[in-house]
């Protein structure tokens with residue numbers, strides 16, 4: 001990854017977001033270019049440099065990466081340059097390189113990645129493509145985001161499938177038992193999130209996929225928070241589909257995502273949305289009888305048409321950015337900040353209800369909580385007024401709050417938020 005001073009000055013002049021001193025600091029941040037050399041999760045000297053790589057407003061404490069992750073300058077610069085290139089020189093495409101890059105990033109093969117615009121689109125492709133009939137049962141959670149709830153509820157409405165729900169438990173073992181207890185002769189799929197948006201706990205996804213396989217069920221995973229939060233190996237995970245995005249933990253362009261479809265599952269998952277790229281290239285409307293012939297021998301069968309070359313160049317840059325720092329380093333650091341947040345919330349004793357498990361394998365960078373006797377909406381507004389950006393969780397009547405941290409955050413950011421909690425407790 002090139003952190004070159006001139007290109008930063010160029011993007012900075014367009015964005016008008018940096019002072020010259022900051023540009024120099026940015027250029028000096030070559031030391032961030034470590035190509036996955038291990039960095040301690042508590043090396044504040046190293047991690048405190050990160051914030052300079054993002055155009056985040058100085059007075060903002062941004063603790064809402066779970067909604068979307070701000071992009072660093074190299075990603076913004078790559079997007080802008082690619083867009084300019086397209087508009088100046090008529091260059092088209094630029095996303096062919098993205099599928100193999102994403103595949104490598106998540107432990108998949110090049111032909112298992114379909115580009116999408118967000119998680120919701122990927123989930124819709126998986127939901128509608130799965131061969132299901134009236135009365136078939138699908139297992140979801142009581143902690144769904146609308147992006148995984150609405151597609152399945154819609155298919156329930158239109159096709160008469162049945163949704164069964166479990167509540168994620170405080171331990172991985174108990175969660176598995178709850179899922180197992182829902183499985184019966186009508187069950188066809190487990191369509192669970194890997195990491196629910198409500199309280200960010202890491203569900204035992206490999207065991208869930210194993211269970212699905214053992215019982216002959218489809219494992220159609222909502223992976224909104226997986227990519228970029230932790231290194232992924234989707235082959236090892238064993239899911240049939242994994243829908244995720246580049247605009248949260250990958251810190252990529254907003255409105256970009258991808259759907260992994262396991263190679264051996266592609267002839268089972270129907271492609272309902274066809275266009276340029278979804279067939280094997282031999283289509284011809286003059287054939288008699290008219291037929292689309294063969295689908296593309298890859299997950300390209302699930303998407304078609306023109307893609308935003310600026311955005312996908314930005315996705316490539318976001319993967320480079322993450323690999324430059326090191327996926328494992330990022331994971332360790334954000335897990336450390338998540339634990340720090342938990343510890344600080346737990347200092348309030350029974351005044352705070354920490355909803356995210358403390359179990360080591362079930363926690364990472366997102367924490368959900370309630371403040372006893374304090375309305376969650378009022379606390380959210382109070383934080384917003386003080387430029388502390390967190391998220392409310394009104395979904396499914398859960399009525400709680402959520403804090404999520406990424407590499408541009410410091411312990412000081414968490415402390416500033418904790419000060420507000422202290423004031424209302």
Ligand SMILES: Cc1ncc(COP(=O)(O)O)c(C=O)c1O
Nearest residue numbers: 118119120145147148197224245
């Ligand atoms: C768990 C979960 N699923 C699905 C979505 C929908 O994502 P998108 O807006 O990219 O479609 C989100 C977004 O926050 C989410 O947290």
